[in-house]
Amino acid sequence: MILEVATLQIKPGLINDFESNFRQASKLLIKMKGYISHELKKCVEEENKYLLLVKWQSITDHLVGFRNAPEYQEWKALLHHFYDPFPVVEHYIDINLSQI
Structure with missing residues (x-):
């Protein structure tokens, strides 16, 4: 299992639009091969900061499967204009703590 982690800085004044678009974009993500689950976390200390956590069966499912899929173009159109930077x-990957 691979955990994709992205820190998202949203342009000021666009939080509500971002969250609404993210709900739509999530519907695209859950259909993808290798998708396991995802979470969007909102930072308490910084109003425009979010953490996106997506679990994939493999890194290839994310980097090749999702990013080369037509759904990724829709994902980009829904979300990428909100980010700065x-x-x-x-x-x-998980570390087996029982062996440490």
Whole structure:
């Protein structure tokens, strides 16, 4: 399992529009091959900051499958104009703590 993590800075005054569009975009995401789940978290300290967490079966499902799918173009059209700056996306794996 891969955890995609993106910190999203939303342009001032656009929070409500972003959240509404994100609800629409979520419907695209959940149809994708390899998708497991996702969460959007709103920062308490910074009003325009969100954390997007998406679980994928593999990194390829995200970077190749989703990003090359027609749904990604819809995702971009719904969301990318809200970001400033554009988010850095990183991928994480679980660490087996029982072996530490």
